[in-house]
Structure formats: C-alpha cells, structure tokens
Amino acid sequence: xxxxxxxxxxxxxxxxxxxxxxxxxxxxxxxxxxxxxxxxxxxxxxxxxxxxxxxxxxxxxxxxxxxxxxxxxxxxxxxxxxxxxxxxxxxxxxxxxxxxxxxxxxxxxxxxxxxxxxxxxxxxxxxxxxxxxxxxxxxxxxxxxxxxxxxxxxxxxxxxxxxxxxxxxxxxxxxxxxxxxxxxxxxxxxxxxxxxxxxxxxxxxxxxxxxxxxxxxxxxxxxxxxxxxxxxxxxxxxxxxxxxxxxxxxxxxxxxxxxxxxxxxxxxxxxxxxxxxxxxxxxxxxxxxxxxxxxxxxxxxxxxxxxxxxxxxxxxxxxxxxxxxxxxxxxxxxxxxxxxxxxxxxxxxxxxxxx
Ligand SMILES: Cc1cc2nc3c(=O)[nH]c(=O)nc-3n(C[C@H](O)[C@H](O)[C@H](O)COP(=O)(O)OP(=O)(O)OC[C@H]3O[C@@H](n4cnc5c(N)ncnc54)[C@H](O)[C@@H]3O)c2cc1C
Numbered sequence: 001x002x003x004x005x006x007x008x009x010x011x012x013x014x015x016x017x018x019x020x021x022x023x024x025x026x027x028x029x030x031x032x033x034x035x036x037x038x039x040x041x042x043x044x045x046x047x048x049x050x051x052x053x054x055x056x057x058x059x060x061x062x063x064x065x066x067x068x069x070x071x072x073x074x075x076x077x078x079x080x081x082x083x084x085x086x087x088x089x090x091x092x093x094x095x096x097x098x099x100x101x102x103x104x105x106x107x108x109x110x111x112x113x114x115x116x117x118x119x120x121x122x123x124x125x126x127x128x129x130x131x132x133x134x135x136x137x138x139x140x141x142x143x144x145x146x147x148x149x150x151x152x153x154x155x156x157x158x159x160x161x162x163x164x165x166x167x168x169x170x171x172x173x174x175x176x177x178x179x180x181x182x183x184x185x186x187x188x189x190x191x192x193x194x195x196x197x198x199x200x201x202x203x204x205x206x207x208x209x210x211x212x213x214x215x216x217x218x219x220x221x222x223x224x225x226x227x228x229x230x231x232x233x234x235x236x237x238x239x240x241x242x243x244x245x246x247x248x249x250x251x252x253x254x255x256x257x258x259x260x261x262x263x264x265x266x267x268x269x270x271x272x273x274x275x276x277x278x279x280x281x282x283x284x285x286x287x288x289x290x291x292x293x294x295x296x297x298x299x300x301x302x303x304x305x306x307x308x309x310x311x312x313x314x315x316x317x318x319x320x321x322x323x324x325x326x327x328x329x330x331x332x333x334x335x336x337x338x339x340x341x342x343x344x345x346x347x348x349x350x351x352x353x354x355x
Contacts, residue, residue, distance in 0.1 A: 005030055006193040008355075009181065010159065011168055013037035014044025015341050016329040017199030018155035019075070019348035025158040027352065033159040036166040036183060041148070042156050044201065045303070046341060048148035051296055054225045054255075059147045061221050061300060062250050062257045064238075068130050068137035069342035071349070075151050078144040085140055086234025088284055090244035095233050098240075105240055109248065111338050112217045112261045112304045119312035125336040140238070142250070151341075168200070168208060177325045195325055197351050202332040203302060209321075212314040214332065219303035220263035222246075222274055224256040225294045232285060244280045245273070256281070263299070270297045304339035305332050312336065319351040327351040 008024050010017045013035045021033050041047060043060075051058045065072045065079070073079060087102045088095050096102065107115035110126060130137050143150035156162055165185065172180040178196055181188040190196060198205060205211040230251045232239040239249045245266060248259040258277055260267070267273045274295050282289035305311050315335040319327040329347040337343040 005032060006195060007032040007034060007191065009188065009190060009194060009196045010035040010199060011181075011196065012044065012199040012201070012204075012330070013039075013042035013156070013162060013164070014199060014201070014330070015046050015075075015151070015155070015344040016331065016348050017044075017197070018042060018152065018158065019345045020197045020199060020329050020352055021159040022155055023348055023352040024355070034161045034163065035159040036168060036181070036188075037162065037164045038167040038204075040164055042162060042164065043148055043152040045300070046147055047152055048146035051223070053294060053296055054223060056225070056254060057146050057148075058223050058255065058296065059257070060298060061219065061303070062248070062259055063142070063147060063341065064250075065141045065341060066130070066137065067139045067141065069340065071345040072341035073141055075155065075341070075345065076141065076143050077150045077154055079141045079150075080144045082140050082142060082236055082238060084135070084138065085238055085240045085248075086232075086236050087240040087242060088233050089242045090280060090284065091242070096242070102240060102242060105242055105247065108261050109240075109259075111307045112219060113307055114262070118307050119309045119336075121312055121336040122307050122338055126338060142238075168204075170208065173323065176323060178323050190325065195327070195355055196323075197327050197329055197348075197355075198321070199329040199348070199351075201302070201330060202305060205328075205330070205332075214311050214314060215306040215308075216302035217261075217304050217306050218263045219300045220260040220267050220273075221298045221300070222258040222260075222277055223296045223298075224258070224278065224292075226251075226254060226256050229253045230256050230285065239284075241280075241284065244284070245277045246281060249281065267297075267299065273297070307338055319347070319354050327354050 048057050048059050111118045167184040170182045171178050202214050206213050237251045246258045250257040278292045279289045329351040331339040331343040333347045334343040
C-alpha cells in the first residue's frame with residue numbers, strides 16, 4: 001500500500017489522545033490522524049453520559065481545574081470561575097477558612113490520597129507549579145456545561161477519523177517497530193513512515209504492551225437528582241467538607257454531585273452509604289432529611305494512580321518507548337505530576353513534540 005503523507009495512529013480517545021490529535025493537526029495540518037477508542041464514545045475518565053435513572057445527561061465524575069493548570073483550563077469551553085472553595089467542618093458544625101484549616105483536605109483532593117503517603121517528587125512539583133501561591137493559581141474553575149460538550153466534543157473535531165468501539169487486543173512488531181495493530185474489529189497496517197501515539201490508561205498499556213504494573217486509588221461520585229440547584233453554607237455552588245463522609249459538594253440545576261476521594265470501605269453498601277451521605281448533607285444545609293432523592297453512585301476504582309513513591313518511580317521519564325515508531329501519552333506517564341487533565345494535556349504536548 002502506498003502512503004503519501006504519514007498517518008498518525010492514536011490509541012485511546014481520552015483527554016491525552018484527543019489533545020495529541022489537536023496538537024498534531026495544528027503543527028501538521030496536512031497529516032492524516034486516526035484515533036481508536038475502545039468505548040462507544042470518546043472522553044475516557046472525563047466524559048458525560050445519559051443516565052436513564054436520573055433522566056438527564058450527567059458527568060461520569062465531577063471535574064474541577066485549578067487556576068494554575070493553564071493547559072487544562074484553555075480546553076474548557078465557557079469555563080466558570082468560582083474562586084476559593086468555602087469549607088465546612090462537620091464535627092464542629094461551622095464554616096471555616098481554607099488556610100490553615102484545610103490544607104490536608106485540599107491535598108487529598110489534589111492527590112486522591114493523604115499528603116503523608118504522597119511521593120515527595122509529586123508534592124514538590126505540585127507546590128512549584130502553584131508557586132507563588134497567588135490566589136489566581138489556587139482558585140477553582142469548572143465547566144458551565146457537561147464535560148462531553150464542554151471539553152470532549154470540541155477536541156473530537158481534530159482527528160480525521162475517530163473509530164469508537166475499536167478495542168486494541170495485540171500488535172505485531174519487526175525491526176524495533178510496530179507493524180500491525182490488532183483490534184477487535186480489524187487489523188490496521190502501520191506503514192514505515194507512520195507514527196503511533198499510545199494514550200491508553202496505565203492498566204491497559206501494561207496488559208497489551210507489558211508496561212509497568214501500578215496500584216490505583218478509588219474515587220466515589222454520587223449524583224443526586226434535585227428539583228433545583230441546592231445552596232450551601234458559603235453561598236457558592238460548591239463546598240469542601242471536613243470530618244464527614246461527603247468531601248466535596250457541587251450543585252447544578254437539577255443535580256447535586258458528591259465527590260469522595262481515596263474512598264474507603266464505608267462505600268461497600270451503596271444504599272446505606274448514599275443514605276448516610278444524604279443525611280449529612282441535609283444536616284449541613286440545616287434541613288430535615290425527610291426523603292432521599294433518586295441517585296446514582298459511581299465507583300471509579302482506578303480513578304488515578306496511587307501517587308506513592310513506588311508508583312512514581314515506575315512512571316516513564318520520557319515518551320519514548322522501545323518501539324521506534326511509538327510514543328507514550330496519558331496522565332500516568334508524567335512522572336512527578338498528579339493524574340489530572342493538566343497532566344494528560346502535558347503528556348500529549350511532550351509526545352507530539354518528540355515527533
Ligand atoms: C472520579 C474522577 C474525578 C476526577 N477529577 C478530576 C478533577 O477534578 N480534575 C482533574 O484535572 N482531573 C480529574 N480526574 C482525572 C482525569 O479524569 C484524568 O487524569 C484524565 O481524564 C486522564 O486522561 P487520559 O487521556 O490520560 O486517560 P483516560 O481518560 O483513561 O483515556 C484512556 C482511553 O483509552 C481507552 N482505551 C483503553 N484501553 C483501550 C484499548 N485496548 N483499545 C482502545 N482504547 C482503549 C479508554 O477507553 C480511554 O478512553 C478525575 C478522574 C476521576 C476518575
């Protein structure tokens with residue numbers, strides 16, 4: 001088969017894979033870019049879906065972006081600026097200020113695990129990125145619309161072809177290059193001049209390409225269907241909470257989304273956990289917990305890598321792989337960064353720069 005211009009084969013349509021497609025399109029407008037995605041829709045961990053129980057489009061997981069994360073922020077269509085998150089101490093039943101009371105809650109949200117268990121390289125690099133700790137760096141942004149329309153749909157316009165339902169199963173190699181990609185639906189020939197950007201999540205990369213094996217941390221999201229946007233102490237659409245089951249509340253018209261980082265055994269029994277979370281939210285709002293609205297609980301068992309020393313040391317130092325025609329992207333590939341949208345975009349930038 002004769003190819004005029006090289007084709008860029010991108011594996012995985014998460015933020016990293018789609019950002020790589022966008023950067024390639026901007027740098028090489030004439031190039032042919034194909035993205036292969038296992039799921040029925042793009043977005044990976046950062047997407048929306050239609051929830052039949054709730055009867056509405058909901059985000060798989062609430063995502064917020066810190067002001068310092070400029071690369072991630074630049075992707076959001078119509079970002080909403082929310083300033084500093086207000087906090088509430090459930091044990092003392094009062095509102096509190098972020099500094100110095102809530103450093104550990106902020107770290108738990110950033111690293112999805114306690115600060116003391118986080119690799120020093122990740123802590124120092126994050127502090128450096130946030131330096132000089134100006135309010136603008138630490139304030140929170142989120143999307144006015146659902147994640148898929150605010151972030152994933154605009155990025156999905158860059159590849160020539162986005163093949164969903166394409167599950168990579170294995171590959172063939174010769175002379176240090178990948179020559180064929182075997183998907184569930186087809187075998188794709190990789191021409192000598194083509195390049196591959198592998199933007200799979202860590203677990204699938206390990207399974208298919210024998211990469212490093214990581215431990216992961218869970219995040220639990222509970223979405224309650226409400227008749228209107230609820231209000232909280234602090235009068236912002238979100239609230240950080242100390243000493244309670246729910247850690248972060250986000251209110252939107254028709255929804256209340258609850259996030260619990262590094263979620264523990266308390267979430268073994270979904271119904272009981274949801275009831276306890278709802279009861280505590282009602283107490284915080286000073287309301288009777290008369291009835292629990294319809295809800296959906298999503299447990300993201302592999303939400304992020306466990307950001308400890310062992311895992312951080314296993315993360316690659318560069319996007320280069322042992323195959324001459326394949327580069328790596330994905331949040332997990334950025335050593336010393338917490339897994340985040342920012343890390344995913346930076347990994348795409350690094351991989352495409354190497355091309
Ligand atoms: C609950 C939760 C809350 C979060 N909150 C925040 C937040 O507030 N702020 C923030 O910045 N980040 C947050 N994150 C992290 C953020 O979502 C991720 O860091 C980011 O989405 C990672 O993007 P990625 O492209 O690197 O990986 P992924 O999104 O995992 O993309 C990998 C893609 O590869 C595909 N794939 C896997 N195997 C195959 C295969 N065999 N063949 C083809 N395709 C395959 C997957 O389906 C997926 O689409 C959160 C994550 C979760 C789970």
